[in-house]
Amino acid sequence: MPTEQIVRRKLSTEVYERLRAMITSGQVRPGDQMPSERELMERFGVGRPAIREAMQALEKSGLLAIQHGERARVTEPTPRSLFGQLDDAAQIMLSTSPGALGHLKEARIFFERGIARRAAETATPADVAALGELIEAQRRALGEADAFIAADMRFHVRIAAIPGNPIFEAMAEAMLGWLKEYHTEMLIWTGKERFTLAEHERILEAIAARDAEAAERAMVEHLERSAALYVHQGVEAVSAPSTRTTA
Secondary structure, X not given: OOOOOOOOOOHHHHHHHHHHHHHHOOOOOOOOEOOOHHHHHHHHOOOHHHHHHHHHHHHHOOOEXXXXXXXOEEOOOOHHHXXXXXXXXXXXXXXXXXXXXXXXXXXXXXXXXXXXHXXXXXXXXXXXXXXXXXXXXXXXXXOOHHHHHHHXXXXXXXXXXOOOOHHHHHHHHHHHHHHHOOEOOOOOOOOOHHHHHXXXXXXXXXXXXXXXXXXXXXXXXXXXXXXXXXXXXXXXXXXXXXXXXXX
16 A cells, blocks of 8 residues: 655645635635734744745735735735736746747737737727827837837737736736847837838728738737847847837
8 A cells, every 4th residue: 555644734834825715715805904923823823934934925926915014915816916926937937948938929929819809809999099199109219219119018918908808918918028028129220110110000900990800910910020029138030130120
């Protein structure tokens, strides 16, 4: 008969599980303060280090917000905070795993082509106007790399917001944030950023016309062209200069 050793868990792990159960069961709700450290020490019969370690783990999980001098407070989970918790792990993966950057770029194209279709089906006049304003913001930022790229990212996130699903918007924002570290700004001094403006205008025209097929096609062409801009430091993009554009 195989042995099944019972492993004694750390006290802080036991505390973590009990505090997490308090939150997930609704015993304490988003916005509520958690009991004080002293109360929890008495309640669970453990020392302060176990309580603090468990609370810090809950903060890292996005369930608690801890500020110096105040009691920990239960947070309101959102899609943005959920994806935000993956930022560090995503950057480690991208920097250490061969091929991860290429996989992320491929995933982004797969995701945004569907978003473009859905946006064309559901966009309101206000959505179309907002996208037009972002294109104009990019136009005003020609030659200013940081401002141009920031407006570029807002354009894509705004499209993801059109269907009204906050997970879409948060996912688009997260992927762009993970990619940004690998974005090169070689287009700014070549003047090729105007390709991006033209591509964004075609995407907007298709969305405004409620043409899902054209919106998807324009988005895919745009992202395939821009993929060469995202490279690891020290790695040169292999595409020709005429194909380089922003996000």
